Amino acid sequence: MIDTPLLKVSGVSKFYGSRIGCKDVNFELWPGEVLAIVGESGSGKTTLLNCISTRLLPTTGSVEYRMRDGNFRDLYHISEAERRFLMRTDWGFVHQNPADGLRMTVSAGANVGERLMAVGDRHYGKIRQTATDWLGRVEISADRIDDQPRAFSGGMRQRLQIARNLVTGPRLVFMDEPTGGLDVSVQARLLDLVRGLVNDLGLAAIVVTHDLAVARLLSHRMMVMKDGHVIEHGLTDRVLDDPREPYTQLLVSSILQV
């Protein structure tokens, strides 16, 4: 059992002028652990996700990540080259809108193969084989490998985006409302798939969602955000079954009534 966290977030705040994006967020993420950040739109959860994943520079605070060599590095003090390398190898980022995370005008195979080629794979046949395997794991039929994502349904695109991210065996995946734009029936299938993959691969993940059902299904632990602050933080079952903050209670009850 590994006894050190993968990610340490300390005192992260982001201000837009005088407006708060997120304020003084602290937490640690452990290998294989799935953390859900929930809240209404405007609560600061996406700002926080972007700060942690280095897509947005926080106003204060630090984010440390345990590299594959076991050493912690502050992500805002590593070079851009290291950061970009990290992002395309050891990390994944699943966008709400698949078009933001895919190359819409190249084939599904090339979408999955891109990260492999970026790290130096130069055997077409092997790249294609790996892409085929991954399409299978996300339940996309192998005969669609040469089709462009433009020809895919919303759910297929999202699954393709996931395959594209996981092909390099990342240890940490960020997901921003991964089921956001999908029909309810498609959502259920995707969540099932994601849960299976996360378990099988022992991935750590940070999932931003406004949907408590997603948090319940995917996450071990959750943080509730309101107006840029983390107001409640705990094991997912505990937070959902026994919410302590009035706001969380409201959130939970409003969902469960539906």
Place this chain on the structure above:
Amino acid sequence: MYVAVKGGEAAISNAHRLLADRRRGDRSLPSITIDQVAEQLGLAVDRVMAEASLYDRSLAALAVRQSRGDLIEAIFLLRAYRTTLPRFGNSVPLDTAAMQVERRVSATYKDLPGGQLLGPTFDYTHRLLDPSLLTDEEVDEPARKPASGEEVMRVSDILAHEGLIEADGDLPQDHEAGDLTREPMEFPMGRDLRLQALARGDEGFLLALGYSTQRGYGRNHPFVGEVRIGEVEVEMEVPELGFAVSLGRIRVTECQMVNQFKGSSKAPPQFTRGYGLVFGQSERKAMSMSLVDRALRADELGEDITAPAQDEEFVISHSDNVQATGFVEHLKLPHYVDFQAELAMVRKMRADIEAARAADRGENEMKDAAE
């Protein structure tokens, strides 16, 4: 029997000879003089000076004549000459407040110190073809009022008194204005270089981009603070003397566009500016330039960049008409070596498909036969 094509040299020289003939046209008509071009096609000459970045009416007129009235070709000729000229130094910034204005209009104030002055404008002419120009009719002398000698206050200064408009940008003391034609261009660029690029940018391109901002592609709510046309003094510091000496006067068109700005976390709401300055008389160019200048400040002012006119790399990389015309027209140069390569590839790929189809047919026939 095949003989390889030869005689490029003769072909070129014959082409040039024919070009000279067409340039001269009907020999029974008098040829136009450079002075005539400079005097009677003055706005063409102005455009050539502006986009060639060289203020010389006679050379620009020569270029217009030499290019048979093709203004981009004329700009090209003048630029290719300009590039060989030595640089002695930079002038001090033009003081357009001290301009001897011939035209000055403001859309933001009904009346203002110095007044509205229409000047030699096409505005309010009815665009009816004028038969009197078919003959050499006498033209009346213009009505003139004596120059008052007073400075005509700039509209931006009026707004600045109340702090309602951003001040002139401040540059560090040791800042030396860049020279687009002498240094490699890099993005993102400073506003000084950007304005330089716009000042020599293609009038039609900037017009279209400025227009696009008005139609909602990067809207910035412009008002013409003022447009002024007239002569200004060009001065240069002479280190040996310790003061600036006048090099002469040039005619320029200046446009100060006043734009809304909601304010941001850093700055309270105030009017912002787009700026246009071009050689000679060209209101269209100066106004377009100021619209595009303002649009290109989106990043600086924290606005979303959503439209082509706000995209610095896109605008500046494509605004130069000499570059654009050269590259577009280079497509007529021979490309047959590359085309040959493509031809062979397409043939090969078609042959593969044919072969695959034939194989399929063969298989099917075999099946049919077996059944």
Place this chain on the structure above:
Amino acid sequence: MTADLATYNFAYLDEQTKRMIRRAILKAIAIPGYQVPFASREMPMPYGWGTGGVQVTASIIGRQDVLKVIDQGADDTTNAVSIRAFFQKVADVAVTTHTKDATIIQTRHRIPEQKLTEDQVLVYQVPIPEPLRFLEPRETETRKMHALEEYGLMHVKLYEDIAQNGRISKTYAYPVKVDGRYVMDPSPTPKFDNPKMHMSDALQLFGAGREKRIYAVPPHTEVVSLDFEDYPFEIQTFEQDCALCGAHGVYLDEVVLDDRGGRMFVCSDTDHCEDRREHGHVGAMLAPNQEAAE
């Protein structure tokens, strides 16, 4: 005014400009394949017509040099003639059509068939120097990709090519990696010429005037065409020999003879072809009748 217009410095550019360009060239040689920005001048020929190559040539040419200019491999194409005439006018240098006699060869779209020597410089005219341009239009982004050696996208393009066409269908301006570091556009030469760049004895300089970039491949430098292990780089082959000189394994132009599908293939490198014929090589078209009839 006319007196000013009539006098130009040796090789057109003023000495200060030449120094600036030479500095860019030296930097380019020091970092093989890296695109050095330079303050490209307005030249008296249109952008896209060789202004970059002309500026490089003008900056390195001396009175002792012998210049050859080719376009599509030929010395007598109009643009080659025009550029050669330009240097004769402004630099009064000796010119030649013989590859072996030239010290500087300015080219558009071809590399001569004859192996170049260490006493020669090959100057390429480059329209779009950025090999990543059509994958990523933004200069700010492509410069970052080069700096961080992020070339995955380049292989995505090649992958896609194989997936769609069964082969890498790029035929010219085929990207190469120089000295194991920078991905470079060899200018729109057919990929047939790519192997000639590898470990060449001659210095190769690339000038892009409109895009304001100079880059270089120093002598004896590794130039590798990008490919996959299982889809290795291949050059074009021609079934025919040159109809005039019988040359095999050279790049050929297709000449349309009539409107009934008649075609012949001749050397694209005109000097190479003439040289061979002078040495008694004869192609099918020029062969005596009885031989042709056999």
